[in-house]
Amino acid sequence: MKKSLLIYFILIVPYTLTAQQPTPIKPRILISTDIGGTDPDDNQSMAHFLMYSHLFENEGLVSSPSYGHGTKQHILDMIDLYEKDLPQLKQHQQGYPSPDALRAICKQGRHGAAPFVGYTSSTEGSDWIIRCAKKKAKQPLWVLVWGGLDDLAQALHDAPEIQNKIKVYWIGGPNKKWSANSYAYIVKNFPNLWFIESNGSYNGFFSDNKAPDSLKNANYYNCYIQEAGYLGKDFKNYYKGVIKMGDTPSLLYMMDGDPNDPLKESWGGSFEKFDRSPRIIYNRNTTLTDTVTVYSVVELHFKGPEINIHPDSACFTMTVQAGIGEQKWDGFYLGKSNYAIKYCPKQTETLSYTITSEIPGFEEQHGQLVVDNVWPGKSRPYDYQLGENWFTDKQDTELFDDTQQGGKTVLKWRNDVLLDWGKRWRWLQAEN
Known part of the structure; x- marks a missing residue:
């Protein structure tokens, strides 16, 4: 103008x-x-x-x-x-x-x-x-x-x-x-x-x-x-x-x-x-070889102890460490020994995370992720179609x-x- x-x-x-x-x-x-x-x-x-x-x-x-x-x-x-x-x-x-x-x-x-x-x-x-x-x-x-x-x-x-x-x-x-x-x-x-x-x-x-x-x-x-x-x-x-x-x-x-x-x-x-809105699913802990799209929905799924709580209940914590410091996120029990969490990275960074719970027999887990800076980035199999x-x-x-x-x-x-x-x-x- x-x-x-x-x-x-x-x-x-x-x-x-x-x-x-x-x-x-x-x-x-x-x-x-x-x-x-x-x-x-x-x-x-x-x-x-x-x-x-x-x-x-x-x-x-x-x-x-x-x-x-x-x-x-x-x-x-x-x-x-x-x-x-x-x-x-x-x-x-x-x-x-x-x-x-x-x-x-x-x-x-x-x-x-x-x-x-x-x-x-x-x-x-x-x-x-x-x-x-x-x-x-x-x-x-x-x-x-x-x-x-x-x-x-x-x-x-x-x-x-x-x-x-x-x-x-x-x-x-x-x-x-x-x-x-x-x-x-x-x-x-x-x-x-x-x-x-x-x-x-x-x-x-x-x-x-x-x-x-x-x-x-x-x-x-x-x-x-x-x-x-x-x-x-x-x-x-x-x-x-x-x-x-x-x-x-x-x-x-x-x-x-x-x-x-x-x-x-x-x-x-x-x-x-x-x-399409980027969505990445991992059925394992991630490493520095794994790169995800900034702002994407990252899902981590894994097995754990069978417990008697209502599905969709928060029961574990993912502690994320990156350039912004430390933040904690709730993870959920999905039933039948299945656990999962969604996380959306907000910026380019390399982050580390630790997953812990007070549930007996729940093993502490660790992982890392690399976040790129191109949204929505390349197509992936689990992307949400818009x-x-x-x-x-x-x-x-x-x-x-x-x-x-x-x-x-x-x-x-x-x-x-x-x-x-x-x-x-x-x-x-x-x-x-």
Whole structure:
């Protein structure tokens, strides 16, 4: 887009962020977030959402922490701050939702990852997804997933008919690690779902590459936010004000002219179709001769003692050691002496793992894996076959931002997004 045209839209149509054209109809959105968990970037993205919430038909805010201790209360706390800033925001822009309207759509989803099968029992959050999806509406419900897929998988299991009424934009990558089981359930059972899987592209939003000093992650707070309003003062509590906001590209995507076309350029990324999701199964411990695809579903199956517990019960632990340190994952008993675990590596690395259990007679196991950096990579026999409407990060090497596939499709617009947001922070400066 030409710079002059971009300036025109910012000045003449200040209520719309756009890489192409203003969105003609407010999209119906439901956000599933793991806010309050281990990564505070969801709080940063929630602040961004609230300051642009007039652009959407807001139908749900679901707390779905597949890892960590996030709750609905963390969303409500952010809405409380928004309520205090709302009078100032409304002086510059009409159409903001009332705080009570936002509180009414906050729902509690599942705490913790789903078991091996990918679903368990319904939650307030999964039931709300179903209810919103079944509304009579001319446009689909966009489900923007900032964390794990557990509540979405549960909703699809309980009401499979909603698959034709929703469209999903998922911030994958590390979130795929925390919800490997629910992801596997969805791709296996709902291959015709409309789904954007952003594993690498979203990283472009917290990349400093090509950013002027004022827009660098460590400088943005002091240059633009400066404790503006209650949201601004609170922002300092997350990464000490250093911006990350890895989930924000899902919102930016919805602000574009036609979110139904993932192939076009968009502030939330540009994607391409893919027809298979990599899945690798090993019936043994792996070694350094085994290379798997980044973001793929890796399954380890093995035999062990016959035990009298319910199938799909967590009963052993896989401890993974890699460049990020040590992390632990639950493994499951499948019945008849069969044990298994799913794991999704999030980056290129060489990792080691140890499998242990307190079950008598369970032998400690060890293995290693090499993770490559090309997604979805070569075809494998156990890959999940997908339908026509699955999209993911572009494979063009020219669009990598460092090691992040597709990262430049988001990075390209980052400066414009942050400058526009800076204007809204100035709206709140008068409160100081």
